[in-house]
Amino acid sequence: MFGLVSVLLLNAVAILSEDRFIARIGWGSQQEFGIQDDSIRTKMLGLTRATRTVMRPFLMIFNILIIGYEILFG
Numbered sequence: 001m002f003g004l005v006s007v008l009l010l011n012a013v014a015i016l017s018e019d020r021f022i023a024r025i026g027w028g029s030q031q032e033f034g035i036q037d038d039s040i041r042t043k044m045l046g047l048t049r050a051t052r053t054v055m056r057p058f059l060m061i062f063n064i065l066i067i068g069y070e071i072l073f074g
Contacts, residue, residue, distance in 0.1 A: 007062050013051045014059055 004066065007059065007066060010051060010055055010059055011063070013048055014056055016048060016052070
C-alpha cells in the first residue's frame with residue numbers, strides 16, 4: 001500500500017507544469033534567477049525539478065507494473 005501511495009505522489013510531482021501551475025503561484029524559474037538562498041522554496045523547486053527529470057522513466061515502469069498487477073490480480 002505504501003508503494004502505491006509513493007508512486008501516486010511521485011506522479012503528482014512529475015506532472016506539475018512549471019508554466020501553468022508553479023509560475024502562477026510565483027515559484028517559477030523566472031523568479032529564481034539571482035537568488036542565492038537556501039530557503040525551503042528553492043529546495044522544493046529543486047526537488048520537483050529533479051523528480052521530473054530523473055524519476056520520469058522509472059515512474060513509467062512503475063506505473064506499467066502497477067497497472068499490470070491490478071489487471072491480473074484486481
